[in-house]
Amino acid sequence: MKRKLLAFAIGTALVTVLAACGGGTDTSQNGGAQAGDPQKIVSQKCSTCHGGNLEGSVGPNLQKIGSKYSKDEILNIIKNGKGGMPAGVISGKDAEKVAEWLAAKK
Known part of the structure; x- marks a missing residue:
């Protein structure tokens, strides 16, 4: 019983981390609100793992x-x-803009 509970907890944590760090689409190709604003992109796609x-x-x-x-x-x-x-x-293009924005952080 303890093994099943531990496996469930680890599985749930893994799914949560992967879901938080990924997902979404490249909005620069479909005209989304994120296109062109690297700070907003980072806030929406990266802050869960890298902090607000x-x-x-x-x-x-x-x-x-x-x-x-x-x-x-x-x-x-x-x-x-x-x-x-x-x-x-x-x-x-979102990735390129974020990379440029982050590279300026020194």
């Missing part, structure tokens, strides 16, 4: 990520994932 002020939570602190990674390196992480971050949370 990018201070870190489940994911790392991103407040000065531009001093560690270039725009291209950040874009690569967004596209391909890294560590516990899933690939493709943001895509297309």
